[in-house]
Amino acid sequence: MSKPKTVIEKIWEKHVVYQESGKPDLIYIDQHLIHEVTSPQAFEGLRLNNRKVRRPDLTFATMDHNVPTKDRDVVKDEISRKQMETLRKNCEDFGIKLADMFHPDQGIVHVIGPQLGLTQPGKTIVCGDSHTSTHGAFGALAFGIGTSEVEHVLATQTLMQEKPKTLNVYVKGDLGPGVTAKDLILAIIAKFGVKFGTGYVMEYTGEAIRNLSMEGRMTVCNMSIEGGARAGLISPDEKTVEFLRGREYVPKGDAFDEIAKDWLALATDEGAVYDKTVVINAEEVEPQVSWGTNPSMCVPISGTTPSLESVKEHKEDVKRALEYMGLEESQPITSIEIDHVFIGSCTNSRLRDLQNAAEIIKGRKVKDGIKAIVVPGSFSVKLEAEKLGLDQVFLDAGFEWRDSGCSMCLGMNDDIVPAGGRCASTSNRNFEGRQGNGARTHLVSPEMAAAAAVEGRFVDVRKFKSGVLN
């Protein structure tokens, strides 16, 4: 029998176009996703060099970063409008399929890929966006690239890449009741830091991972980049297959069953060896809240901000983070009051995320003075949610119900948190100024965000469900 391999090695080997010692491998890209912000300069480069898009059929475009989430008919920001018009023209000129702002397939690029079935196990998928790791949930090797690399893929359908090292993130045991995929990935990053994955592709393994829904797996893989890894993936299994069955871009009928066999065969072999393994015990994971200015600055809801005395390394950075966030050292997380709530982003804007938040919010009210918005991940998620009456649940509680896009995760459109504002956010980055200049971001799950909207401060959603808060 041949040597046992990881899913990462299996995908890599199938995609090497050309190999030469001392140089990066040239690997083939099966699916290229593009959006309005990181592609214009790439198309400009093609034009300047009189180059074509090699495989427009393997390229798919949408608009997500800049799009308004209300009153879409008029894009007031002229520069945003120009960027979107540029994408439209580029797609027309080069023959690329585009789901523009009014198209039924429009949505956050990492939500629509899986939704349409463009994302499939074993594919190499790239996009000029660091959260491309999301697609790894399906056992695809998916990673973010810069604009020069976008141009490279457009022109050649390949990329020069060093073969990555493999990192097994082994999640032991199962998550407790009321603890979510978001809590798990935040706890992983809090435990191992923001650069433990640098130079690696992560594979998430273990019982807790197998038990997650596909949406939960997407949430986990999405934030691989916050742990430093360009890509994070999960071996395909029956759940992966069933999620994709019947989607627009997957084969139909017998052909689907055939390809599904190939997908399942990609799973990491028993006994395969990784370059590095880290272990976390799922049973110990509690609902998480970030307190600082990078995603590793995160503690359980029962915790406090750090005491400076206990900080061993880079104390200045911790001090600066506390100052920026307007928090004291050793401050209990449950004492932090918020004024904004954002439920959305490529991390947590899928139907199941909205259902989970709606379950908490149903029959309750958003506390006075809090601005709370829900931004579904795609037009299709929005419609499905409306069919289930979720829009009304959120509206009745005092949330705004918006159109899909990246929105307040990075505030490139009008959806920003004002300076000094404090947001419970289901997004992925709590960097300084991320949601708006001077804005303070706390990363949480959709359930925790919903509970914070009601209470006006962070509470343990597990206690919230039982009605006993403290």
Add this chain to the structure above:
Amino acid sequence: MEAIKEHKGLVFPLNRTNIDTDQIIPKQFLKRIERTGFGQFVFYNWRFDDNGNKREDFDLNKAQFAGASVLLAGENFGCGSSREHAPWALLDYGFKVIIAPSFADIFYNNALKNGIILIKMEESQITEWMKEAENGAFYLSVDLEKQEIQDDEGNIVHFDIPSYHKEKLINGWDDIALTLLNEDKIKAYEEATQA
């Protein structure tokens, strides 16, 4: 990209870890459709206050760091968003060399594609240089061919860089042109896999 073999420049020490690309260039400046003109926005929220006035307490705004072209920074420089606007902004501002204990993967690739010399260096050495550079007028010369960094007193420190990256920088290679030399192999791959 332009070839670069060596560089001597004024050092700017930025003693922070995990400097993310949102700090290097905030999102409001990502809407341009050109590759040029981003230098004015580099570290924008650190350099300017809410009214667009220079923050006097941020060192890069001080006269002794005007014209700095060698950036010293803490570990995990360039983490976060994949925006290539970050290296565009740094290069356009005038930074040709960045020295840090470690870099984020996507940023590293992006900077390399734009001809910025990225050097991974022991934290203790960086801390030493940060001290030297703190009042300005501290220069470092980087010789990529020899893989050496020299200060004004002639102290020489060796650095490692993957040989392929070094060649790429020295020759100013265009990756797309290089790849297209292997177009027959791409075609053969597509035929064999029916991609």
